[in-house]
Structures are given as C-alpha cells and as structure tokens.
Amino acid sequence: MLYDLIRAGIASLRTQGRRRHGLGRQFALAMILAALINPQAWAHKANVFAAAQGKTISGEAYFRDGTPVRGARVTVFDPEGKPLAESQTDAKGKFSVPIVRRCNHRVVVDAGDGHVAEYLVRAEEIPADLPDKKASGAAPVSPPVAPPTESDAVPTPDGSAPPSDDMAAVRAELEALQTQLVQLRRDLAAREDRARWSDMLGGIGYILGLMGLAFYFLGASAKSKKAAQQPEPASVPMDRAKVSPT
Amino acid sequence: MHIPEGPLSVSAVGIGILGAGAALTAAGTAWGLRKMDYERVPQVALLSSAFFAASLIHVPLGGTSVHLVLSGLVGLVLGWAAFPAILIAIALQAAFFGFGGITTLGVNTLVMALPAVVSYALFHPLVHSNREIVAAVAGCAAGMMAILMGAFLLAGILTAAGHQFHRLAQTVLLAHLPVAVIEGMVTSSAVLFLRKVRPELLDAPCVPAEVRTLDA
Numbered sequence: 001m002l003y004d005l006i007r008a009g010i011a012s013l014r015t016q017g018r019r020r021h022g023l024g025r026q027f028a029l030a031m032i033l034a035a036l037i038n039p040q041a042w043a044h045k046a047n048v049f050a051a052a053q054g055k056t057i058s059g060e061a062y063f064r065d066g067t068p069v070r071g072a073r074v075t076v077f078d079p080e081g082k083p084l085a086e087s088q089t090d091a092k093g094k095f096s097v098p099i100v101r102r103c104n105h106r107v108v109v110d111a112g113d114g115h116v117a118e119y120l121v122r123a124e125e126i127p128a129d130l131p132d133k134k135a136s137g138a139a140p141v142s143p144p145v146a147p148p149t150e151s152d153a154v155p156t157p158d159g160s161a162p163p164s165d166d167m168a169a170v171r172a173e174l175e176a177l178q179t180q181l182v183q184l185r186r187d188l189a190a191r192e193d194r195a196r197w198s199d200m201l202g203g204i205g206y207i208l209g210l211m212g213l214a215f216y217f218l219g220a221s222a223k224s225k226k227a228a229q230q231p232e233p234a235s236v237p238m239d240r241a242k243v244s245p246t
Numbered sequence: 247m248h249i250p251e252g253p254l255s256v257s258a259v260g261i262g263i264l265g266a267g268a269a270l271t272a273a274g275t276a277w278g279l280r281k282m283d284y285e286r287v288p289q290v291a292l293l294s295s296a297f298f299a300a301s302l303i304h305v306p307l308g309g310t311s312v313h314l315v316l317s318g319l320v321g322l323v324l325g326w327a328a329f330p331a332i333l334i335a336i337a338l339q340a341a342f343f344g345f346g347g348i349t350t351l352g353v354n355t356l357v358m359a360l361p362a363v364v365s366y367a368l369f370h371p372l373v374h375s376n377r378e379i380v381a382a383v384a385g386c387a388a389g390m391m392a393i394l395m396g397a398f399l400l401a402g403i404l405t406a407a408g409h410q411f412h413r414l415a416q417t418v419l420l421a422h423l424p425v426a427v428i429e430g431m432v433t434s435s436a437v438l439f440l441r442k443v444r445p446e447l448l449d450a451p452c453v454p455a456e457v458r459t460l461d462a
Contacts, residue, residue: 112413112414112417116250116252116253199342199343200298200299200302202342203295203298203299203335203338203339203341204295204298204299206334206338207291207294207295207298207334207335207338208291208295210291210334211287211288211290211291214282214287214290214291215287218283218284218287219284222284
C-alpha cells in the first residue's frame with residue numbers, strides 16, 4: 001500500500017512535469033511525503049497480557065503494532081463479575097494490582113476511546129497460600145497440581161520444615177524462571193497479534209474474488225436482458241419470406 | 247471507529263440499535279447494488295480494497311492511534327455503491343483483523359457508508375469543476391465531512407445505547423477531529439490526482455452520460 005502510494009505520487013508528478021502551475025503537483029508531493037512519514041505500523045486493536053507473579057498481577061497493554069496504551073483504566077473482575085481491584089497503565093502501558101484471592105481474574109483494560117482489551121489470569125497461576133472464598137469453577141481448594149513444566153507456583157510446605165536457606169534459594173530460582181516465562185508469553189502474544197501482510201493480501205484477494213463473482217452475475221443478467229430486447233437473429237426477416245420461391 | 251462485538255448486545259436498547267443498523271445497511275446495500283452496473287464493478291472493488299487497507303495505516307496521536315478511513319473518497323467515487331463496498335471491507339476487516347464484530351456489522355457499515363453517500367450528494371458536482379481549486383476544496387470538504395458525520399453518528403449511537411457510553415461518545419468526537427483534517431487533505435489530493443490520471447473514475451456513478459455537464 002505504501003509502495004503504491006509512492007508510485008502514484010511519482011506518476012502524478014511526472015504527468016504534471018510540463019505544467020508550471022498546478023495544485024496537483026504540490027498535493028502529489030504531499031502525498032509522497034505523507035506516505036514516507038507514516039510509520040509502517042499496522043492497525044488498531046488494543047491487547048493486554050497479564051500474569052500472576054507472586055501476590056501481584058502485573059501486565060502490559062499495547063496496540064497491535066506495539067505502541068503502549070497509556071493512562072488506560074484497568075479493572076480486575078472476579079469470576080462472579082465483581083470488581084476486585086482498579087489501576088491505571090503507566091507511560092509504558094504497564095500496570096500491577098495486588099491479589100487477595102485464588103480465583104480466575106479477568107483483567108479489563110479500557111483505553112477510553114473505544115479500545116477495550118481483556119485477559120484472563122487463571123487461578124492455577126496464583127500461589128496456593130491465598131484463600132479462595134467459594135469453590136469457583138477452576139480454583140481447586142487443595143494445593144496446586146501444577147504441571148511439571150510450569151513451575152511458577154511457590155511450592156507449599158508439606159508439614160516438615162526444610163532449611164530456610166534452601167527454601168530461599170529455590171524461591172529465588174523460581175521467581176527468575178517465572179519472569180522468563182512471563183516474558184516468553186508476552187512475546188508470543190505480541191507475535192500472534194501483529195497484523196501481517198498476508199492478512200491484508202488475503203482480504204484484498206477476497207474482494208477481487210467477489211468482483212469476479214459480480215462480473216459473472218451481472219454479465220449473465222446483461223446477456224439475458226440483451227437477448228430479450230433484440231429480435232432473434234435466427235428469425236426469418238419479413239421481406240425474405242415474401243420473396244422466397246415456393 | 248468500529249464498535250466491537252460486546253458493548254451493544256447486552257441491553258435492549260443496544261439490540262434495537264443493532265437491528266436498526268442492520269436493516270438500514272441492508273436497504274442501502276440493496277440500493278447500491280441496483281445502482282452498480284457492469285462498468286462500475288472494478289471501481290467498487292478497487293475502492294473497497296483501498297478502504298480495507300487504509301485502516302492498517304495508522305498514525306499515533308496522543309496516547310492512542312488513529313487510522314485513515316477514506317470513506318469520503320469512497321463516497322465521491324461510488325455514490326450509493328459505497329454501501330456494498332464498505333460493507334464488504336468491514337466484513338473482511340472483522341474476519342481478518344478482528345476490528346468490530348459480526349453483530350455490529352450493520353451499525354459499523356451505516357456509520358461509515360451513510361456519510362459517504364451524503365458527501366457524494368453534496369460534493370460530487372463540484373469535483374467535476376473546470377477549476378482545480380474548486381475540486382480540491384470540494385475533495386477536502388468531502389473527506390472532512392464524511393469523518394465528522396461518521397463521528398457524530400457513532401457518538402449518537404453510543405449515547406442512545408446507554409449512559410455508560412456518554413464519556414466515550416465525547417472522546418470519539420474529539421479523537422476524530424484530527425482524523426478529519428488528515429482525511430480532508432488525503433481526499434483532496436486523491437481527487438486532484440484522479441482528475442489528472444483517471445478522470446473516468448470520478449464520473450457520476452448514477453447519472454447517465456448525456457446528463458453530465460461540466461460546470462464553471
């Protein structure tokens with residue numbers, strides 16, 4: 001699209017090269033400049049990614065091309081729909097809210113101009129030593145049965161008292177792992193959300209296909225209309241009927 | 247400018263608005279299809295593609311970002327055929343990029359296609375003027391008016407939909423003022439460009455050839 005704009009601008013400049021005066025020339029230049037200055041950035045949908053780190057949910061809201069959503073209102077709802085916490089995104093689009101309960105948290109970011117983004121932080125990510133008021137759908141009351149690969153829940157003490165030094169070391173490692181995991185998930189979300197050339201070309205392809213269909217249908221109806229209006233070419237002309245010998 | 251899937255389908259008023267939008271868009275699209283003859287089909291496809299792709303070119307503005315809409319240009323060139331063109335482009339945007347939703351297709355199309363048709367009605371004769379400056383100003387006015395009217399329509403719909411949207415409606419109006427200015431410039435330059443390179447694109451879509459005249 002950018003390339004077409006630039007080409008169009010250059011073509012327009014060329015066709016007006018011979019004229020000394022012409023508003024079109026200035027506007028063609030303006031068009032080229034506008035095409036060049038526009039950041040090659042795509043679209044217009046807001047997204048939010050959030051993860052539980054210890055007893056905080058921290059997250060980041062961004063537009064599809066990566067620019068952060070600044071100063072947006074963040075509300076966190078519990079499974080029953082009651083707001084649990086409110087916050088605001090900072091200049092980098094980041095926010096954090098404390099957690100008090102082990103349940104699914106629905107994070108809603110409202111940029112205020114129509115952009116709304118949601119993300120669900122599951123109860124399994126939240127440390128098990130937080131209470132959950134009722135038995136909500138996905139929050140087990142017992143200690144977490146976390147899959148072995150996702151080790152971002154702090155392991156609960158099982159009654160015996162391990163030495164506190166080892167515990168601290170393990171926790172530090174787990175937190176480091178968790179930060180890396182959060183970053184990984186954030187990268188994944190950003191990659192999925194980025195609009196791509198292929199999507200745009202696909203859409204234009206659909207439009208061209210519909211154009212072909214329209215041609216077909218309009219052509220078929222035009223042909224039948226023409227056939228109905230004109231006399232049949234195969235019909236015998238009037239004068240020949242009189243002249244033909246018997 | 248796209249209303250997403252959720253906000254309007256939760257209240258009775260919202261569902262009524264969705265239904266009215268769908269009905270009006272269906273009527274406009276039917277009328278646009280009737281007006282669309284064989285020669286106009288490639289132009290409709292071209293402008294529909296331009297409209298579809300324009301929403302991907304966005305400019306960061308303040309804390310948010312706005313994108314080109316091109317509804318003024320689409321209206322100037324296509325007239326009533328803007329309805330099917332914009333409907334298809336918005337449907338594809340919803341399918342490919344997730345802008346807007348399926349239930350809000352009617353409302354979103356109405357918000358953008360109705361101003362396009364109005365700008366056609368108001369400014370199309372001026373675009374054919376022999377004087378370039380008149381055509382440039384008409385193009386700019388058409389672009390700006392299409393955006394502003396669309397913003398008003400959107401704000402009106404949001405206000406009618408419920409009290410919780412009032413602040414959003416005001417924000418929408420304010421946010422689209424710079425877009426209107428940019429859109430005016432882009433439409434104006436596009437009109438001048440088309441006059442030089444492809445003047446037949448600007449021919450009156452719904453008026454037969456004998457009736458068209460060049461005014462001074």
